[in-house]
Amino acid sequence: MFFVFLASGLFLGWSLGANDAANVFGTAVGTRMVKFRTAAIACSIFVVLGAVVGGAGTSHTLGKLGAVNALAGSFTVALAAGLTVAWMTRLRLPVSTSQAIVGAIVGWNLFSGSLTDMESLTQILSSWILCPILAGVFAVGLLKLTQLFFRFARFHLFTIDSGTRLGLLVVGAFASYSLGANNIANVMGVFVPSSPLGDLHIMGLFKLSGDQQLFFLGAIAIGVGVFTYSKKVMLTVGNDLFRLSPIAALIVVLAQAIVLFLFSSEQLENLLASNGLPTLPLVPVSSSQAVIGAVVGVGLAKGGRNIKWGVLGRIASGWVSTPLIAGLISFVCLYFVQNVFSQKVHSPIPYEFSHQAAMKLRGLNTYGDELDELIGKRFKSAVEFQDAVGQIVESESLANGVVELSELHPLLVDVEALAPQLDYHWYSKEQVHAVFRLHGRRFDYAWQLADALASISDSWRLKPSTKKNKLYNKGIKAKLQHLNGLFLTNLAPPN
Amino acid sequence: MEIPFGQAKEIESQVDAFLDAIVKTALVLKEGVRAYLHARPEDFENRIKAVTYLEHQADDLRRQTKIALYAHSLIPESRGDVLGLLEHMDDIADEAKAILRDIEVQSPEIPADLAELFLEVTDKSVEAVDNVVLAARCYFRDPKKISAYINKVDFFESETDRAGLMLRKKIFRSDIDLARKLHLRYFADLLESLSDIAQNVAERLTIATIKREV
Known part of the structure; x- marks a missing residue:
């Protein structure tokens, strides 16, 4: 069933392969500097590599924006985004897959009564x-660097031509890698929470996690899109906005690749964070926007x-309309899938402000007792609960804090059943010991488990929120x- | 594989050989005119053979380059400019051959007192060609330096015009009959036309160089 929904x-x-590959190789193929076949092969290989090796970073951010927690919901959200992209492409309107999927996820949040994580949304x-x-x-x-280079370097026109071709291919491959790493979350991110795929060991040589297998499948679909439909788009892209010379095209693709890489590389984020430098958020950005930014830069x-x-x-108007249209289509499709096809498009997440949550808030010195009237009441959705809280407290940050603490996430620490799934290379010895000491304990909220672990072992304690500690936390x-x-x-029944 | 570094080298050599052939046709023309004016018929015959051979060679090289550029989709952005440039430079070789052939066929009678001016027009015209070939080499290898040669082409084209005007004045002020005057004027025009073609190529080179800017 999972694969049907996939x-x-x-x-x-x-559709991402059909459209966004054109951003990477469009100018090269459009100017006949690189053959379509060569471009398609290079693009497909490097998109797959990027997706499998470096695709994890951006999918976390999309997951935070809205964790689509039912398979039919993931199906509908991806379908809405796909329809938006395909429809706008047919209308010859510029479109971004990233914007379509973000719009579709927010549509799901609205439909399911889930809260949209404003921090992630603002970041995106x-x-x-x-x-x-x-x-x-x-x-x-x-x-400027290229102009400086050619001021001092002397190459024959034909040597420059060959060098530019090689450059377009190499930079195109790098851009494809970055596209795979950055944009795979758009394609497969919504399926991550509901994926049943486990780890896969390939001939004892390397391991593909469930997420990586999903990303691999998505990247193959991107590759098929590249081969079957991108040629037409590639041949028309590039000269619309500003006529580019092959060297300018090379510069544009390189700038795009660097930007996509910056917004998707966990390694780079780790490097910057460990040196106390500011980091860029790992979010799926639009390769179309990057290309257009670069072309306008060169033009200016x-x-x-x-x-x-x-x-x-x-083009800019398309950037506003895409997420709105995708959100609308997502909402309407979810309604139909739920009510006409009787599919479960979201698993309701109940909220309850308990004594424990109240105590936790008091411990944080942010709360008196004004919310006591809510204690023991269970709410079906985040929106409903937020409304109730909003009527009592005025401070938005306090209201958000209350909602975050009240999300019921029942846990049973069952070490024996779950020990085989613990990755001992990832968890430290102390951390595993701490988890084992909680064997058999039940928690209503996720933060309770975090608190319990932190109280047992320092290895589970978060450090003060600074740039240097960002990576550790x-x-x-x-x-x-x-x-x-x-x-x-x-979930235990309500009190 | 479409990273034709090998083919690029081959075409570079072809283009260089083509430019060599063009500059040689102009130099052979100069020596041919000198041989005719100094009444060295055997030398003149050899020059006609040489210019014919060089003109054929230039044609072949231009054709081969054109086919290679299309077959391997090389320099897609500059292809039109480069092919236009080669074609117009080929006109120089065609014109040089045509001038020597016309001299051979029509055997103009050039008075001794006009010979020096005929030689001057020829020399200045060939200087213009020499510089436009240098400019073309710069277009391919070092576009920054092209303007110096373009300026020289303009200079020698003006010098040719100046010498040509003096020659025509001298022709029409001489005592020879009108038919002969017109005949001599025809050859003065022919020799001048070489520098006009050179200037035309120089203008194309200027535009093509602007288009090559990164």
């Missing part, structure tokens, strides 16, 4: 502004006279999330 994700992957929205600007800045820098650096601002305006939170998934049990 079909919509594969469809979305196909700001990255959509930052991404084209960064790409533009990189493109201008690279252009050359005086800006030849940029077709009308075309740019049309991220690791602890990822392990806690893993345990929350492993120990999830049935």
